[in-house]
Amino acid sequence: MVDLTLRTVRDDEDYAAFTAALYSVFLEDPQPDELELARKFTDLDRMFGFHDGTRWAATVGDFRKQVCLPGGALVPVAAVTSVTVSPAYRRRGLLTQMMRHQLDTVRARADESLAMLFASESMIYGRFGYGMASQNSVLTGQVRDLDFRPGVELGAGTVTETDAATLLAHGPAIFDHVLPGLPGRMSRTRPWWDDLIYDNEERRKDSGRIRFVLHHEPDGSPSGYAIYRPKSAWSSIGPNAELHIEEVRATNPRAYARLWRFLLEMDLVRSIRVDGAAVDEPLRHLVADPRALQCQLQDGVFVRLVEVDRALTLRRYAAPIDIVLDVRDEFCPWNTGRYRLHADTDGAECETTTASADLAISARDLGAVYLGGVSLTQLVTAGLVGELTPGSAHRGAVAFGWPVAPAIPDHF
Numbered sequence: 001m002v003d004l005t006l007r008t009v010r011d012d013e014d015y016a017a018f019t020a021a022l023y024s025v026f027l028e029d030p031q032p033d034e035l036e037l038a039r040k041f042t043d044l045d046r047m048f049g050f051h052d053g054t055r056w057a058a059t060v061g062d063f064r065k066q067v068c069l070p071g072g073a074l075v076p077v078a079a080v081t082s083v084t085v086s087p088a089y090r091r092r093g094l095l096t097q098m099m100r101h102q103l104d105t106v107r108a109r110a111d112e113s114l115a116m117l118f119a120s121e122s123m124i125y126g127r128f129g130y131g132m133a134s135q136n137s138v139l140t141g142q143v144r145d146l147d148f149r150p151g152v153e154l155g156a157g158t159v160t161e162t163d164a165a166t167l168l169a170h171g172p173a174i175f176d177h178v179l180p181g182l183p184g185r186m187s188r189t190r191p192w193w194d195d196l197i198y199d200n201e202e203r204r205k206d207s208g209r210i211r212f213v214l215h216h217e218p219d220g221s222p223s224g225y226a227i228y229r230p231k232s233a234w235s236s237i238g239p240n241a242e243l244h245i246e247e248v249r250a251t252n253p254r255a256y257a258r259l260w261r262f263l264l265e266m267d268l269v270r271s272i273r274v275d276g277a278a279v280d281e282p283l284r285h286l287v288a289d290p291r292a293l294q295c296q297l298q299d300g301v302f303v304r305l306v307e308v309d310r311a312l313t314l315r316r317y318a319a320p321i322d323i324v325l326d327v328r329d330e331f332c333p334w335n336t337g338r339y340r341l342h343a344d345t346d347g348a349e350c351e352t353t354t355a356s357a358d359l360a361i362s363a364r365d366l367g368a369v370y371l372g373g374v375s376l377t378q379l380v381t382a383g384l385v386g387e388l389t390p391g392s393a394h395r396g397a398v399a400f401g402w403p404v405a406p407a408i409p410d411h412f
């Protein structure tokens, strides 16, 4: 058995070997331009894994990002990425050791008490205390069926096609304006914007060149944008293009509706596809025939509370709550214990207590309800959370729930 060393990536040459190993496990070839983009938001000292002296046998890392929590706070989060174990080393506990090391490391950082990730396979991370906290939806429909309900106001703004530079000049301010109302979304620094709008052969393969439009108010101020890729197609009876819509953001409802009308009325386009939409995407309520907009659900982001008490104080709660949680956490035992959470829409306090518990909950399920998109009541009904005081599940569900569903369209 070869000796494996758990270590951090040392320099760019080492990072090239690290990315080659991880791409190989994902059955892909590294693209130099993509790597160059990603390097701009990668801290090498957050990338680590097992090295066998010749090559990387296992890789993992995290990006330092800011996530929006219920109530609008933007807080630092370890956005976990690059998880691979090469086929020759699988099922010997390497992932488990890396998860152990990573969560200890995140805990030791001064201001991070949350970790989040997307899973290639949704069975992997529950054992490490990650709970599925959001669902992303894929929306599809035929544009001829997607009229709006009567009475929807489009306002007097205008939509114009624009280039990447103009989108980058106005899009980030629009995104930052709406971000506090969107739990689960992550803030974007310039390198993340560059990555979002980047275009190359590979990204064009399934859906054409990336395009942008801006919405302007009658006074000329930009108030919305859309990012999309048209996939040209012709059938025996004529045009059959599909629009792949990546993002629509607007600072007011009229701009939002007008941007969608623009996208839905494009000549030659017959269908749309929206990846990474929220389950409560407002478009679903705008259309006259909701059935015409098909919604397919996928698992979204998985959340891990690394420091339960700190994490619970970061978010806001939809209703006043005073509750004692009995938390079990096998993988991060420092979290195991009883916590009294006293919170409302303005703030939260959380401290350990010896008082009797109202709810018995695992760290995994606490992660699942953390962004407000999973109901505590339903976890009690499923037998996953124990209701020790009658009525506490309902009280907890109302407080932990949030009016806007969490969603994270940005992959990392």
Ligand SMILES: CC(C)(COP(=O)(O)OP(=O)(O)OC[C@H]1O[C@@H](n2cnc3c(N)ncnc32)[C@H](O)[C@@H]1OP(=O)(O)O)[C@@H](O)C(=O)NCCC(=O)NCCS
Binding pocket: 025, 026, 082, 083, 084, 085, 086, 089, 090, 091, 092, 093, 094, 095, 096, 097, 118, 119, 120, 121, 123, 124, 127
């Ligand atoms: C997923 C992966 C990292 C697991 O690595 P590993 O070193 O084999 O994992 P471990 O040996 O530490 O396994 C720990 C536990 O997780 C389970 N497990 C690991 N991968 C799993 C999977 N894909 N599905 C379900 N369970 C899995 C193991 O069976 C083991 O269970 P046990 O504790 O009950 O014995 C590895 O299989 C891999 O690289 N897969 C391809 C790339 C990928 O999907 N990465 C994840 C990106 S989000």
